[in-house]
Amino acid sequence: MSSTPTSGKILLVDDEPDILEILEYNLTREGYEVFTASNGEEGLKRAEAVEPDLIVLDIMMPIMDGVEVCRQLRAKPKFKNTIITFLTAREEDYSQIAALDNGGDDYITKPIRPRVLLSRIKALLRRNERSESQEEVTSISIGDLVIDLEQVVVRRGKETIELAKKEFDLLTLLASKPGKVFSRDEIFNRVWGTDVIVGNRTIDVHIRKLREKLGEHYIKTIKGIGYKFVF
Incomplete structure (x- = not known):
């Protein structure tokens, strides 16, 4: 009798x-319930x-590429989180930025090393569990902005x-202490987790997207250090 997946x-x-x-094979051995698909559609x-709970998308696929799949999933409320x-592909900067721009949480470069993938997946799931367990504060109000932590809007x-x-996690971190300068290392550790390896442009892409959606004046760059929320 097979054990019931718990991960x-x-x-x-x-x-x-x-x-x-x-x-x-590798994910099933770790106790995950795994489903597969061979194209974007x-x-x-x-x-x-x-x-x-987690989707691993190849970017270059027939019928529909991974970026478009992500875009369509994020448009549906049940896939928002x-x-x-x-x-x-390694050094494929354009694809990596497009992935993050369209709602991706992370990317892994090929060729894939199963142990690295497992480590990243475990870290992402742990990070998500910690975020969901922090329910004592339901919203942050600063100036004309209200960050609703329950509805994630x-x-x-x-x-x-x-x-x-x-983007929401990053904004919540910065807005939790207006005026405080958060270093890039602190942002990486608290938004992506210490055991998740992300590309050097990850923070920059997310900051740019926040400024596009909220306006330029909320997030200030502190050259050589990091970012802070201002109002």
Whole structure:
């Protein structure tokens, strides 16, 4: 009799059968309930059916690429907080930035090392569990902004501003102590976790997206150190 998976559901979407096979094998051994899809369109349907805790998306796929899959998933309320990590070719900066721009939480470069992937997945899931357990504060109000921690949205007057999960986490951190300068290392550790390795441009991409959605004046760059929230 097989043991009941306790670590969560993971959806793997990749058009390379060998990659799907080795990742499914390694993740299943760790106790995850694993589902697979071989193209983006199939991945969307599979996600709707199983509602996974984490999705691993290859970027370059037939029918529908991973970035478009992510964009469509993030447009659905039930996938707003689902963890999405991408598989990208090494040094493929454009794809990595596009992945983060469209709601991705992280990316992993190919060739894939199963142990590295497992470590990243465990770290992402742990980080998500910690975020969900912090329920004592339900909102942060600063000036004309209200950051609703329960509904994971930002409101400015009657306007609702939709943010990707990591954008929201980053804004919440900065707004938790207005005027405090958060170093890049502190932001990495508290938003992505100490055991998650992300690209050097990750923070910059998320800050840029926040400024596009909120306005330039809320987040100030402190050259050579990091960022702070101002109002």
